[in-house]
Structure formats: C-alpha cells, structure tokens
Amino acid sequence: MERIARQGLLYDFYGALLTEHQRHIYEDVVFYDLSLSEIAEEQGISRQGVHDLIKRCNKILEDYEEKLHLVKKFEQTKKLAREIQSLTKEFAGSSDMNLIHRIEEISGEIIELEAH
Amino acid sequence: MERIARQGLLYDFYGALLTEHQRHIYEDVVFYDLSLSEIAEEQGISRQGVHDLIKRCNKILEDYEEKLHLVKKFEQTKKLAREIQSLTKEFAGSSDMNLIHRIEEISGEIIELEAH
Known part of the structure; x- marks a missing residue:
C-alpha cells in the first residue's frame, strides 16, 4: 500500500485518538498535501517541529494498529x-x-x- | 446489554490498550468472577483500590468506544x-x-x- 494511502486509512480508524492539534496538522499533510514549510508558517513552529509531529503521529497510529488490528x-x-x-x-x-x-x-x- | 456482557465486549475490542496490570485485574473480575476481596488479597492492595481500578478501566474502555464506535x-x-x-x-x-x-x-x- 502506498504510504499516503496507509496513513489515510490509519487516520480514518484511529485519528479520533489524536489531539485536535495533531489531527489538524496531520490532515494538512496527509489529506491536503501541504508542504512542511507551509504548515510551519501557518502554525508558527519550525519545519523540523512539523516533521517531528507527523513522525510522532505515524508512530501513535501504527502502535494502535499493532495492538488492535482494525485496519x-x-x-x-x-x-x-x-x-x-x-x-x-x-x-x-x-x-x-x-x-x-x-x-x-x-x-x-x-x-x-x-x-x- | 447486561453490564458484564458489555464489559466483556469492550474488553475484547480495547483491552489491548490497558496496561498488563489493569488487564490482569479486570479479567479476574469480568471473566473469572472473583470478588473484590479475593483480588485485593491476591494483589496485596485494598478492596477500595481494586474497586477504583475496575471503575477506571471501565471508563477507559467506554472512552475508546465513544471515540471509535467499534463495538x-x-x-x-x-x-x-x-x-x-x-x-x-x-x-x-x-x-x-x-x-x-x-x-x-x-x-x-x-x-x-x-x-x-
């Protein structure tokens, strides 16, 4: 499965378990295809900060899937x-x-x- | 749905998200029907402690269901x-x-x- 498709599917299942802030940024990247720089500017955080947040969200979602196997x-x-x-x-x-x-x-x- | 049946179902879906300690005690109550006193003695904690832990587990499981609606x-x-x-x-x-x-x-x- 393509990475973006996989992320979207995991998000569909477990996105409700992320914080509102995480969801907002995650959607910007995965569904709206915004660049890290665009999001960094919009949120007033560093590009690295956005990158780390996405990485952390991916890990949270994959951890839920590993435990619950819903996807x-x-x-x-x-x-x-x-x-x-x-x-x-x-x-x-x-x-x-x-x-x-x-x-x-x-x-x-x-x-x-x-x-x- | 009966309370115990509901607890069992929620546990089937979301039990993997509890800690091992929580799971152990929760199973003793919900599946093995042990009394709070029996578990308190076995675990070396107070009866009230067991009661609070079960209540907390119920809340955690219901919160997951409220967000994910899997059951x-x-x-x-x-x-x-x-x-x-x-x-x-x-x-x-x-x-x-x-x-x-x-x-x-x-x-x-x-x-x-x-x-x-």
Whole structure:
C-alpha cells in the first residue's frame, strides 16, 4: 500500500485518538498535501517541529494498529462482502446452487471475523 | 446489554490498550468472577483500590468506544452477515430471486460500513 494511502486509512480508524492539534496538522499533510514549510508558517513552529509531529503521529497510529488490528480486519471483512456481491451477480447469470452455498460460507466467515 | 456482557465486549475490542496490570485485574473480575476481596488479597492492595481500578478501566474502555464506535460497528456488521446467512437458507427453499437481490444489497451495506 502506498504510504499516503496507509496513513489515510490509519487516520480514518484511529485519528479520533489524536489531539485536535495533531489531527489538524496531520490532515494538512496527509489529506491536503501541504508542504512542511507551509504548515510551519501557518502554525508558527519550525519545519523540523512539523516533521517531528507527523513522525510522532505515524508512530501513535501504527502502535494502535499493532495492538488492535482494525485496519487489517476491516479490509478482510470488506473483501469478503465484495466476494458475496460478485457471487450474487454470478448466480443471477448461472443459477448454480454451489454459489449460494459459497455465499452462506462467506457470511459465516464474516461473522467469525467480527465475533472476536 | 447486561453490564458484564458489555464489559466483556469492550474488553475484547480495547483491552489491548490497558496496561498488563489493569488487564490482569479486570479479567479476574469480568471473566473469572472473583470478588473484590479475593483480588485485593491476591494483589496485596485494598478492596477500595481494586474497586477504583475496575471503575477506571471501565471508563477507559467506554472512552475508546465513544471515540471509535467499534463495538457498535462490529455488531452491525455481524447482524448483516447473519441476515445474509439466513437469506441463503431461505433461498434454498424458495428459489425467490428477490432474496438474491436483497443479499447483494446487504453485502453493499457491509462494504459501506467498513469503508469509513
């Protein structure tokens, strides 16, 4: 996964656990693609200060993922749900009952994933 | 939801964010149903100390849920997956194509839930 995409995903899941100040600057870099110099000027802190804050946020977010694995788990669930979607379309064209059994199996896998 | 069930669920999701000491005592109360006095004796702390620690853990876990809503979201996903499971069984008995369309819709709802 691209670094920015990964950062965005981690932020989606755990961003609420950062401080408002961290969130503001992190969004400027990751979502609005502002340069460190631009943010430094806007915030009245050094370029190095912005750099350190982003690095610290990345670490905080990765630490949460290492403990909770939510990004990984949600990605797996999404993948299984997409598989069900595609199997329903395939079934509409083929009426192959094996596809229905496979859909039932996959829904069971989702329940397992979500069950803890 | 019963208090103990709720505590167990929150712990499943966010327990990894507690300290090892907190986890140990929290499990003794919530999963092993030990009394405060038993734990106080085992840990060499006061009964009140155990009581305060549990209360603090409950607050930490509820705060994470308030920010991240994972328990709520996972419950919704699980409910939808169960619905798919039950619709596949119903389809096997009826061959009603509307059920297939409903399954496709529900898988889309799961993807939405997981997409953020």
